[in-house]
Amino acid sequence: MQYFWLIPVISFIAFIITSLVGNKILKQAWIFPVVAIILGLGIYCFGLTEYLQSRFDLEHCVRSSVTGMVGCNYSVGWFSAGVTGKETVDSFLGFTVDPLSLSVAGLAIFVALMVQIYSIGYMKDDPRFGWYYSVQALFISSMILLALSDNFLLLYVAWELVGLCSYLLIGFWYEKPDAKEAAKKAFTVTRLGDVGLLIGVLLIWIEVGSFNMSDLFSYVASGQMESWVIFSISGLLFLGAMGKSAQFPFHVWLPDAMEGPTPVSALIHAATMVAAGVYLVARTYPLFVESEAMMLIVSIIGLITAIGAALICCVSIDLKRALAYSTISHLGLMMLSLGAFGYTAAILHLLAHGFSKALLFLGSGNIMHSIDDLDINRMGGLKSVLPGTTILFCIGALSLAGIPLLSGFWSKDEVIVSIVHNRNILFAISSMILVFLSGFYMIRLIITPFFGTQNRDYSNAHKLPMVMLIPMGVLAVFVVLFGWVALYMPGLPSSFGTFLFYSHPKNFHLEPDIASITLVVTLLSFGAGYLFYVKRISIFQTFKTRMKFLITIIENKYYFDELYQILVDKIVLPIASLVALFDRVLVNDIGINGPGHITRSIGSLIRYHVTGRIYVYLGLMTSGMIILGILWLWIVRL
């Protein structure tokens, strides 16, 4: 485990090499990033085994009194400034290996490997193949850094780096105006949240005097922090998490981010980076649980996001955007679970969702690759053209819909259990609605493109290379089998709940009543989807016409984009132009250029003493000596 720092470093080296030589070896540019990530996976596997086997014996590993989990900390001094006391900034470059970071880093490494192999086939004809892979390497390097870092300063750096990579990859095809706009939107919207995170981190520094996470947690646990401070710090951190994880009202950037290449959507905008917000909340959970109000806010925001996005997903006609809304909905579910004290459930769902959604996105990539279209209504009958993709896509979709024995079932069940137990009946009912909706849209996404009536000619569809199908197959195996860690984890006495938990381990147990209700609701949603999309029975059509008004609102994404546009146009831009005027006239012309001109003219004036003549210089120096002597005498006389 002490070599975990090598994982981001190797990928970063791959990034540098690929940036330098990527264009020369265009078709082979994938080599360095893929080799780097394989090495990273190797290091990770060794570390994971070591952790599971000997975490109680290692020197660096201690059981945290706050979370109860065993964390291994490795750090070296980074910089320190100032002398002893409050002024000292002692900062460490450190990483922490605990179940949480192991889970998120493992997900990132694994999905990244699959996506990078997939991209060899998917991106092979792109003229910027080299650039694609160098940004991929940078992304994975910073994502692992984000998962491993043990202090907020490093975390913030990694946080911004993944944001940068996301920006670069959304705007990868920057010739397309849509992609350019989407990249800009994603960057700006997440920045809004990041400002909150930055202020939160600075507040932590002011309060605790350290950027180190464990210092913060023990400070909070000691009860020295006032409740309103806890509330505001956790609120600010949550603001950052909301931006990254596309929570309401920051959700608007994620659907547009689908303008990027599909493998990027699978890796960054489904499995890993967008989960960083959930990870941040989980990471700073000791802070959140101290504030009852904040936990409620987290749940409410999560619930609003989950239901709102699920509704849009039901009407979206673009396959990738529909998947993006489904991602937002599931991220909301994770937040809801965190807010309802379902720590283990949220992280388990993060992992299960990461595998499943990456599989789904790669499936949509396959469709894109072969028929070059993403409009669900123009598809239909794809099962005959893309049989392999159909099976893989169905596995992913059914997992997320919560069909038993697939991984999504276990995690979703845990989430529902924690909501039912820790929040009131309204939340429970809403979560059932959510289960219904997610089953409904998933069955829609399966039926319409793959099994619906074929209404176009697929004869010139591209064949899919094996290099694209094999990674998906591996992902599918994970989707099928991963959920079983909820019951039993190899290398552990018991299940995932005794591996990753907050304050005390708990074993997973299927609660038959809740599980059966969930299952019934899911099956109901499937039935509704079947009637709606296959049978197309008339009552639903009337329903559709009756509800025309509501559906229009949902189809227009509740007019959030328009609302933000109006806000920007009517409020932000006028204020910005005022600020710009102020900046131009007062700051630039008077503030900057004014002293600049003065300095420059003084500079030109005093340069005349530099004549190049020795006697002038010597005279100057001698007079300088005399002045110094007089000055000194005067000081002493004082």
Add this chain to the structure above:
Amino acid sequence: MIEGSNNLLLLTPEFVLAGLALLVFTADLIIPEGKKEWVGRIAVVGLIGLLFVTASTVMGITQPVYNNFLLVDHYSFVFKMIFITVGIITILMSEEFVKTNLTSQGEYYGLVLLAILGMNILVQSQEFLTAYISLELLSFCLYVLVGYSKFNPKSNEAAIKYIIFGTFSSAILLYGLSMVYSVVGSTLYSDIAQVLSTSGFMDPVAMLGITFIMIGIAFKLGIVPFHSWIPDVYEGAPIPVTAYLAIGAKIAAFAFLARVVIGVMLPAEELWSSWKIIFAILAISTMVIGNGIAIVQTKVKRMLAYSSIGHSGVLLSGIVVFGSTNGIVLESLGYYLVGYAVTSFAVFSAITAVTYNNNIELIKDFAGLSDEKPLLSASIAIGLFSLAGLPLFVGFTIKFYLFSSISIGGYLWLAGIAVLASLVSLYYYLIMIKSMYVDVPEQERAHADITVRWPMWIVIILSILMTIALGIYPDPLVNQLNEISDLLK
């Protein structure tokens, strides 16, 4: 092994260095014309060996030698390592320049080595006459090196000016020393400090002597108002020598000044309380005038000369807080010097590579460089950004450390002025960067004839990497430097 204060084994690095210099001069006689770069390569290999010799013989030892005339301690060890490294880099970056521009190529390298010897003895001397002699050894080598471009009138003019000002300052230093000796009867720092802290504080002769000694050192450092020689000499000297002056000689003079201040002035509290005001005034005038005049320069070398004056001012403001803080400021100063050296080498080596076989000297001649030689211009740009103190580069971290120690020492306003001076410096560095990256060149492919050989690449790439690495991960080096701060405790 000889016990006690005359353990000559502690001077092994100096003996080896002197032997190496002689070996290089001898090698120059044997190696035929046209292969003279091998003289330099022998010197480089020898210096790399010397790094290990130094580390294995004097690391961690604190012991006086020659009846307290010299003191081998961690402070001198750190600076010796710095000087030897500076020597290696200077020789590597000189190779191509020397081959194309200079006659008598072999001696060039020998003189660089002898200058290092001077610096090494200078930092460990505990007595003014030893210090003076080693300072003269250093200066004489530099006089010759500055005038090494024999057929270039500018180089000759620079050498003459350097000699005149050098002797002028040496004379002042010696004059001051004789006055102090007449009162104290000894030239050891510790003896002088003892007299000054008890009876001698108000003795006018001793005071005048100390003032003259300080002025002599200020001359060597180029502190305003004793800076006028710097731009002319830096401009006329061959550019690797300019780098050597601006980096090696400056660090040596500064290490000497810090040692004198710590050894002679700090123990005499009353004396120091008046002198630190003078240092503050000198520091401010140096920062203001150096950075102010740099703005209007049109020649690269003169711009860099004024910028180096500005950096002397920043360093001097670190000296002001000696005695007000514990050792932290000395640690910061050491870090500043290393960071300044690394960064300056990134700039100077790339500029040497651009200019060694043509007569580019104006800032505007660098227009278009970024298109033709991206790595060279990136090196210059990174170096200049770092000198200006932008984050990510070592220039930021060194300034952060130094300014925070100054403000902790109670001189927040001085740190504020230093920050403003850095702000001004960003302006003229940006002019240079703008010229390389934005401005349209007057003629197409103006830099096509630049060729860079591997020794230069090593220097350029190493200094860029170090500029970035030390900027984002300072702790290992700072820990190394931590021990020199013991001097101030």
